[in-house]
Amino acid sequence: GKGGWKDFDERDLLLSYNALKVLEARYLLKNPDTLRYVETPQMMFRRVANFLAKVDLSYGKTEEEVRKVADRFYEVMSSLKFLPNTPTLMNSGTRLGVLSACFVLPVRDSMTTPEGEGIYDTLRAMALVHQQGGGTGFDFSELRPKGDTVASTAGVASGPISFMKIFDVSTDVVKQGGKRRGANMGIMHVWHPDVRDFIKSKTGQLKDAQLQNFNISVGMYDYFMRAVEREEDVPLINPRKTKVPGKGWDYYIVKARGYMDEEYVQEFILNELEEKGGSVWLDESAFVTVDEAMVIAEREGAVTGRVNARAVFDEIVRGAWDSGDPGIVFIDEINRRHPIYYVSKIQATNPCAEEPLLSWESCNLGSINLEKFVIEGDKPTIDWDSLAETITYAVRMLDNVIDANRYPLKQIEDATKKTRKVGLGVMGFSRLLVRLGIPYDSPDALYVSYNLAKFVYYHAFKASIELASEKGSFPAYNPQLYRDIFDTAKPFADMLEILSIKPQVSPSVRKMMERAEKLDFSELKALRVKNGLRNSTVMSIAPTGTISIIAGTSSGIEPLFALAFIRNVAVGKFMEVDPLFLEYLRKYELDDPEVVSKIAETGSVSENVFMPRTIRNIFRTAHEVGPEYHLLHQACWQQWNDSGVSKTINMRSEETPETVSKVYLSAWKLGIKGITVYRDRSKSQQVIYFGIKK
Numbered sequence: 001g002k003g004g005w006k007d008f009d010e011r012d013l014l015l016s017y018n019a020l021k022v023l024e025a026r027y028l029l030k031n032p033d034t035l036r037y038v039e040t041p042q043m044m045f046r047r048v049a050n051f052l053a054k055v056d057l058s059y060g061k062t063e064e065e066v067r068k069v070a071d072r073f074y075e076v077m078s079s080l081k082f083l084p085n086t087p088t089l090m091n092s093g094t095r096l097g098v099l100s101a102c103f104v105l106p107v108r109d110s111m112t113t114p115e116g117e118g119i120y121d122t123l124r125a126m127a128l129v130h131q132q133g134g135g136t137g138f139d140f141s142e143l144r145p146k147g148d149t150v151a152s153t154a155g156v157a158s159g160p161i162s163f164m165k166i167f168d169v170s171t172d173v174v175k176q177g178g179k180r181r182g183a184n185m186g187i188m189h190v191w192h193p194d195v196r197d198f199i200k201s202k203t204g205q206l207k208d209a210q211l212q213n214f215n216i217s218v219g220m221y222d223y224f225m226r227a228v229e230r231e232e233d234v235p236l237i238n239p240r241k242t243k244v245p246g247k248g249w250d251y252y253i254v255k256a257r258g259y260m261d262e263e264y265v266q267e268f269i270l271n272e273l274e275e276k277g278g279s280v281w282l283d284e285s286a287f288v289t290v291d292e293a294m295v296i297a298e299r300e301g302a303v304t305g306r307v308n309a310r311a312v313f314d315e316i317v318r319g320a321w322d323s324g325d326p327g328i329v330f331i332d333e334i335n336r337r338h339p340i341y342y343v344s345k346i347q348a349t350n351p352c353a354e355e356p357l358l359s360w361e362s363c364n365l366g367s368i369n370l371e372k373f374v375i376e377g378d379k380p381t382i383d384w385d386s387l388a389e390t391i392t393y394a395v396r397m398l399d400n401v402i403d404a405n406r407y408p409l410k411q412i413e414d415a416t417k418k419t420r421k422v423g424l425g426v427m428g429f430s431r432l433l434v435r436l437g438i439p440y441d442s443p444d445a446l447y448v449s450y451n452l453a454k455f456v457y458y459h460a461f462k463a464s465i466e467l468a469s470e471k472g473s474f475p476a477y478n479p480q481l482y483r484d485i486f487d488t489a490k491p492f493a494d495m496l497e498i499l500s501i502k503p504q505v506s507p508s509v510r511k512m513m514e515r516a517e518k519l520d521f522s523e524l525k526a527l528r529v530k531n532g533l534r535n536s537t538v539m540s541i542a543p544t545g546t547i548s549i550i551a552g553t554s555s556g557i558e559p560l561f562a563l564a565f566i567r568n569v570a571v572g573k574f575m576e577v578d579p580l581f582l583e584y585l586r587k588y589e590l591d592d593p594e595v596v597s598k599i600a601e602t603g604s605v606s607e608n609v610f611m612p613r614t615i616r617n618i619f620r621t622a623h624e625v626g627p628e629y630h631l632l633h634q635a636c637w638q639q640w641n642d643s644g645v646s647k648t649i650n651m652r653s654e655e656t657p658e659t660v661s662k663v664y665l666s667a668w669k670l671g672i673k674g675i676t677v678y679r680d681r682s683k684s685q686q687v688i689y690f691g692i693k694k
């Protein structure tokens, strides 16, 4: 635009070489005939900002007001303070129109169903989502087990894993036009008779061969974890034989666990039951004990056998140690802390597990670049006002994505607009710590995690309440039944105690986090009840695999991966030296090429006795950070968060299965919703190798 080009050029200078490479390869629009670029990075941010702001016209805003909103959206993106997820950047204002990264699709035990939820209906839905850059999650545990009967053909069922293989091949075929590879999450609940085959489906000889487009996770329950601790037997259930078609054994467990409070059952379910003639997924006998539930399953002939819970758990641990799969998603915790538990029960998550979603729901994500909110100086601190303001615009933007989205299927549109979930996350967390001079593996850092999460959640939630006054609440909002997650956030000290870490926080860090520490949620609750709520969830910690490269910062809440490393991405290999690390080396006059290339051999410095102590403490990489600190950071970000956290518990290759076992058990106790471990070099293909020497 007129006179604007100077600013545009300056903003482009914020982009690193790698950011430009990624943008050029996949994000910037090209003329389809000549293949010439038709936009610069700043024009891309403008395209997205204008397209999303335009939504406000349909809420009665004037052209002038919309222009102002668009300017703010542009501002937060082009300053790299906030970026929406990849599909929003790629597809806004284009012929494709899917803007969300996360989807969960139902899989019923039938070839096809009138609602379009059968196996082959879902296969088609998956292809449509993948085509436009979305990731899909599925719960396959409603499918009858291998060897079970098929009445219509008098044949024998081939089981859920055989169908997963078809989904996997389809994913390979629809490689999303070369822009983004389809990612899947396959979940099987732990009561399913095929669960042991499922656990082994990606480990041992199969690890680099089978289901390569799937992350897999076992859907875990509290009853099962308790049985693991007591080494008790648990039943396996055939979902086809349970009384409620398609609900499976966990139908009984839901009843047994009582996610619902009395008020809910009285006021909501019974009404709904009356209206729908008893066809909802829960009935008035919602409260039974686990033992009673087992008796019911037994009586109905649904129990196919019993297994020792500890033995199954050990197989999960062994698989994860060997190959990273399976992970675990804790179904009870997910539903207990699902604010709109009264709509239905969550059975699955998206591929990286940051979004537990109901069937057909989609969610669009976006992440704040925390590194941008450090005020440098002798005593660096956080720019809280700027952070709060950015959060407010980010939530408005994400909410507009829901309306601007072009949904590939009617069911997805309906489910998404009914609950209006958005997922505001963060990136650049470990680089914020470096800039604050705090080692990632310290109680101080955990305290920062805990309070930053609280601050982000507070302001995101507040923004959603304000949006409700302006544009209305999400249709499934029920002010009485809605469950505020801040009522159940675990106290900081309690979590550290679970892993026997003393919650000793230095006074200066306490002081720095005061703003977050003091936030009062009871006021916010009153506001929510009075004014409503625009989005049923507002937060989610995404991996930010690509947008963190565009922002030039560390991904999600992960520690630095390596100070120098080779990154394999779709467009090529990059050798990277962390610029923040270089800055520090310069301070100590250690930025000689000889020193840097020596460091690049291993990617880390913590064992290099010639390095200054400050550098060795602050630049701890993912494999040097102990599993307990990985876990606790994840737990801190989970407490103030109505969705989930994507995090990999990275480990050295020498770690034993015992460590994995401890990590999985502690994750359950810490109230983590989903957990994944990765032992270095346990797969032949990994995206990032640290160090140059191999």
Ligand code: UDP
Residues within 6 Å of the ligand: 084, 085, 086, 087, 101, 102, 103, 133, 134, 135, 136, 180, 181, 182, 183, 350, 351, 352, 353, 354, 365, 542, 543, 544, 545, 546, 547, 548
């Ligand atoms: N995702 C996907 N394919 C990919 C990467 C990501 O489908 O190649 C989906 C997946 O659901 C994941 C989500 O996008 O959980 C967010 O991933 P990430 O934060 O890494 O995406 P970004 O916006 O940084 O590209």
